[in-house]
Amino acid sequence: MIHESPQSTILTPSSSSLQARQDPLMASPSQEDYTRTLLSAPPPRPSPRRTPSLLLLLTFISFFSSLAFPLLFLSSSSTTQSLARCSLSVLRRPTVILISVDGFRYGYQFKCPTPNIHHLISNGTEAVPGLVPVFPTLTFPNHYSIVTGLYPESHGIINNFFIDPISCDAFSKRRHEPRWWLGEPLWETVSNQGFKAAAYTGRLEVSKAVDDVLSYFDLPIDEIPSYVALYFEELDSKGHEFAYDHPEITKAVARIDTMIGRLIASLESRGIFEDVSIILVGDHGMVGTCDQRLIFLDDLSPWIKIPQNWVHCYSPLLAIQSPVNISVAAVVATLNQGLSSGKVENGQHLRVYMKEDLPERDEGHKVVRKRPMSNVCGGDHGYDNALLSMRSIFVAHGPQFERGRKVQPFENVQIYNLITSILGLKGVPNNVFSTFPDYILLSDN
Numbered sequence: 324m325i326h327e328s329p330q331s332t333i334l335t336p337s338s339s340s341l342q343a344r345q346d347p348l349m350a351s352p353s354q355e356d357y358t359r360t361l362l363s364a365p366p367p368r369p370s371p372r373r374t375p376s377l378l379l380l381l382t383f384i385s386f387f388s389s390l391a392f393p394l395l396f397l398s399s400s401s402t403t404q405s406l407a408r409c410s411l412s413v414l415r416r417p418t419v420i421l422i423s424v425d426g427f428r429y430g431y432q433f434k435c436p437t438p439n440i441h442h443l444i445s446n447g448t449e450a451v452p453g454l455v456p457v458f459p460t461l462t463f464p465n466h467y468s469i470v471t472g473l474y475p476e477s478h479g480i481i482n483n484f485f486i487d488p489i490s491c492d493a494f495s496k497r498r499h500e501p502r503w504w505l506g507e508p509l510w511e512t513v514s515n516q517g518f519k520a521a522a523y524t525g526r527l528e529v530s531k532a533v534d535d536v537l538s539y540f541d542l543p544i545d546e547i548p549s550y551v552a553l554y555f556e557e558l559d560s561k562g563h564e565f566a567y568d569h570p571e572i573t574k575a576v577a578r579i580d581t582m583i584g585r586l587i588a589s590l591e592s593r594g595i596f597e598d599v600s601i602i603l604v605g606d607h608g609m610v611g612t613c614d615q616r617l618i619f620l621d622d623l624s625p626w627i628k629i630p631q632n633w634v635h636c637y638s639p640l641l642a643i644q645s646p647v648n649i650s651v652a653a654v655v656a657t658l659n660q661g662l663s664s665g666k667v668e669n670g671q672h673l674r675v676y677m678k679e680d681l682p683e684r685d686e687g688h689k690v691v692r693k694r695p696m697s698n699v700c701g702g703d704h705g706y707d708n709a710l711l712s713m714r715s716i717f718v719a720h721g722p723q724f725e726r727g728r729k730v731q732p733f734e735n736v737q738i739y740n741l742i743t744s745i746l747g748l749k750g751v752p753n754n755v756f757s758t759f760p761d762y763i764l765l766s767d768n
């Protein structure tokens with residue numbers, strides 16, 4: 324992710340994001356494919372705002388770097404091309420239900436019996452091991468990448484909270500003003516082309532949300548929405564509150580599975596389960612952050628005092644904006660001096676970089692202001708999107724998905740094109756290859 328700053332800048336490239344744009348999505352696409360993608364890149368946008376001047380401190384744990392997977396955009400061994408998609412038996416046009424489960428880390432589906440998720444897996448297509456989030460691996464940047472096909476630097480939602488350095492306006496995830504949200508989300512693409520879309524977000528009770536979605540399928544057949552999005556938040560909040568192996572997380576996974584079972588059974592009772600494409604994804608993973616993985620900003624006070632109002636975000640991606648009259652380079656140098664002194668607890672796991680010095684990959688400890696009064700043991704996300712712990716799930720079932728197929732992990736920005744292809748819509752230009760749906764969907768002959 325690249326933030327232009329009025330001052331000299333500290334940038335955080337999402338190296339895997341950059342790699343995904345420079346590298347073939349699948350095995351050796353032709354030069355023609357690559358050129359076509361470049362040509363279909365979005366035109367330069369007028370800048371409605373400058374991105375914040377962020378001094379981003381990346382934390383990392385050296386032993387964890389062995390888990391940093393390179394992105395594997397390789398062709399699947401499946402012989403999709405030889406199989407044809409199924410035709411619709413009841414519905415008149417394709418319909419997609421996108422279920423997003425916040426914080427569904429890849430592997431949660433094995434924490435307890437999840438027969439309904441596994442029904443979708445064994446009769447559909449699954450990314451193994453998991454769906455790759457964009458960086459930073461946070462909820463709002465990732466959900467908006469899923470529905471726009473844009474990386475955060477393009478769609479503008481670079482964090483759950485940030486400040487426009489020009490207007491000093493603050494974006495927070497609770498603000499819904501359109502000016503912050505660039506690009507065209509799926510529901511707009513669907514409705515702009517004359518079809519119906521519905522999205523359920525927020526903290527709806529699971530059963531209520533599922534009931535509302537199912538009620539759409541009782542409408543006259545021509546009024547059934549083409550695209551329905553469902554969002555569930557509970558698993559993320561349990562993941563933050565409890566450590567990875569806590570029974571509360573297992574129970575939340577079981578509740579998600581029950582919800583999916585109810586959805587499947589209800590669609591089956593209407594005779595349309597095989598007609599509807601169900602895509603189950605998460606936005607990011609989760610990793611445990613117990614006491615020994617904390618870094619305290621106050622420990623750096625002998626070298627530099629970071630006032631509260633410099634800090635946009637603490638963790639896991641500490642984001643600091645210093646005043647214009649203070650040199651960013653000097654701040655970086657002073658912070659690193661303190662961190663390398665051996666006197667800051669876990670200081671060896673935190674490095675501060677100027678943009679030009681940023682390494683390819685980092686991962687992190689959690690940065691907090693003060694030592695907590697009691698033990699802190701929970702979870703967090705936001706770290707390097709190449710980490711396996713940050714991966715989520717991709718499971719898709721429907722007439723255009725091959726049964727029992729496993730595909731290599733891919734970035735969630737591909738999902739916009741995937742859904743517009745299923746629906747037969749013309750998607751707006753975005754940041755990714757337009758050929759991805761051909762790779763993952765069954766052909767139509």
Ligand SMILES: [Zn+2]
Pocket residue numbers: 426462559560563704
């Ligand atoms: Zn979260």
